[in-house]
Amino acid sequence: MTANSLKPYQEHQDIFKCNSQQLNLQIAQERLYNFLVEIVQTCSPEEVLQEFKHLIIDFINSENIHKNLKKQASFYVTNEQEFQHTIKRCCYIIINNWESKRNYKYIQELLYTLAKYQFWLKTSNPQVNTYKIWLENFINSDDYAELKSFTHKYHQPIQKPNNNSHWANRYSSYLLVAQSFDTNRSKEQQEAAKKLSKQMKDKFKFELAMYIARSQSAASSATRYKNPSILGDYVLRLIKMIVVKKGVFSHENLANIFLKQTQNQPIQAFKNSIQKYLFYTIENQEYVETVKQQIADKLSEWRTEYDEENINKNLLLRICNRLIDYLTTENGQEPSQLFVVLLSQGNPLTLIIMLLKIILICKHARSHLELRIAHLINYYEQYPENECKWFIHFLEIFNITFAIYAENVEYNLIKMQADQPASYSQLNLDAYRVFSQIK
Template sequence: MSTQSGRQPYDLRSDAELINEIDSSAEQLTSGSPEIYQTQETLYQFLLEIVREWLPEEVLLEFKRLFFYQIDSPSSEAVEAVHQLVLLNDETEFRNALKRCCYILINNWDAARQYKAIQDLVQSFQDSTIEAQAISPIIKRLKSWVENFKNSSDYEELRLFTARYEEQQKSKWISRYTSYLLVPQYVEIANPIEQREAARALSRQLKDRFKFDLAMYIARSQSASSPEKLPKNPTALGDNVLMLIKAIVAKRGQYSYANLANIFINQIQTLNYKEFKQSLQKYLIFSVDHNSDHAIALQSKLAEKLKSLYSDYDSVPLTDALILRTCNRIIETLTTENRQDPSPLFTVLLSQGNPMTLVIVLLKLVLICNASRSHLEAQIAVLIRHYEQFSEQDCGWVINFLEIFNVTFAIHAENVQYNLVKMQQAQEAAPQTNLDHYRIFSQMKPIIRPKPDSAC
């Protein structure tokens, strides 16, 4: 649906518009004093210069000299800048500077494919020098602040950037979902632009790698002559992943999810907001078994949520901003409403063993409003973090949902096309399609990516 020109009714602007507005004025805003800002800029410019000209190991050594050792370096101006930051006694601004410096290096090394340098940078915070005793009060404060950074969520976010190089840790099942854990970093506008860009790039790379590995697994597993030649399954679903993909791909033609989304978008063009909410409820529960307990719970909760949602706008003509906000609120109802704990509806749907119903409803929302996808993935990251405290055995039902979600959204990705091809003729006409008679074929396609925060 095309956004109307000018300002949205009642100033209800889309998330994309708000982000663009904030980003456009970001250079004019500084959280600290002019002295702190200038000191930080000195550091940033120095690192930008050397990361483009020096060898990675020389840059890393200089980074350690600045933040770990505070000793002589080729740039006494940069050393003095760090010294001044510590002297000004603002740990928050120091941490912001340290974090941004890390992401300046990560972005440049990633662009130059210097992946080991990124690993070495993250690992450098384990340097015993940080914990060494110091006589100078300034050096003591510096070491204390660096140690605090190492024990903070900022450093945990930094560690995600080594995920692509490390084999998945057997004890940390959440490492399989790093592409989602990175999303909160790039949707959080308070993060440095370098961090947001690095997180978005790595998340995209990990998703593309999963889509490629899944396509290769499908192709080779159907033609492997022996179990020993089977490729590694990139999912935790075992052999069931093939039947899952066949079932998803088999839903084609008039009732495919993409086609239903296009029909829905065309039908809502002239509706007001209240009529849109009524149509959205019907669209989301279409094809769900209406007699099942989980369908009744889903329909009841959606009806309750939509009726009261932005009710002041019920008579207003529909806009992209309203669609985006509505889809985001429904996504929260289906995942987590307080960004800490699973929502009641999420728990009900999964506890009754119906992850596919939830996944398809979420897919339907993204198909009518692609701008909601990053919000959905950020919500998924919150759920992963919530269940991180449990062992893989204790939250198998959640992992099953995450795997089905991952596969389903990979199948509906814009640069992969999956098709079913019948390989043998059934002897007798059957009332239902026998998926065993079909094979899956995938095709990777070039893609022109939309702007990250484009409207629905």
């Protein structure tokens, strides 16, 4: 055996060669993490699984254990909380690397390695029995349930809510966004949540585009592409309503015009301009006037010390984030008054278009918006589905609207029937077909 071939084994052993008087817990953990990072990048998945099993499981089986390994294992098993944190981060280090290489089946095998351990077989060693209890508690924890979500996505299609699934599970991509910004989680867990959220949203966008393309073609199989929303056939008409504004008065063009017109505008004047932009083309119903006045009052009081400064990218982001708060949740715990007012009118599209307009002038506010959506889901998930159908309806339309305005999907409305008479004042959406294209 060459010196190079011995290197991984030697570094494996080095993790455990220092005693508690030489290394503190944090250093021992970092050495463990660094070792996992190296082997997951250089070794085969089978070898990584074997090393993981040695590090996490085998040392509690006295007949399989190396003396140094057993002695130094106590470094990262000093208490149950540290154990939970350590084993979770180890899993995320491996999962992040395997996910990028599409080694999906090994992610399942990794979690199965933990789940299949025989917790119920007790020994005469109290420390070993304690470890088994900790490992069993981890398998039954929310942390392990989050890890399992990485295996579910590879073989389970998006499904409509059922009696065995909480309605909020359909909107996990937003809850994952919240996890990705949670500084109490490890960097590996934050990164994994970010990746999974993006993949779930991309999957929804693709399935929606394919469903729209196939549902309007008589030659296509009715079962090949299923509707990823729960809105039924109404989703097709909804998409037509959303994409009907194209050309000069499209939301994108209005956003670009607004940004050009307000370039270098003083903040005080910009506050007035953005209000006009948000409510442009929205019908002046009584409740809308109330919302306009409340936003005007809130913006006029926001950061008055900046009123004489010119708008820039940083201030634009801060104003847009603040507007998102006004329209969703201001404290991250309960819905804002404006959110309730707008949705209580029964037409969530008004609120959603306002949120869309904000993102079109400041794409960097998108993550803040999705975080606020996650906060709203956390608030409403305490209620049964039949008590918050209006909120679920909002989420469905929100998903579809932002899927339509995604950067990598293009939707167009094409007229298929002859022109209507001149006196026909209302657009006949049935005369049009929607065409989607993945860029």
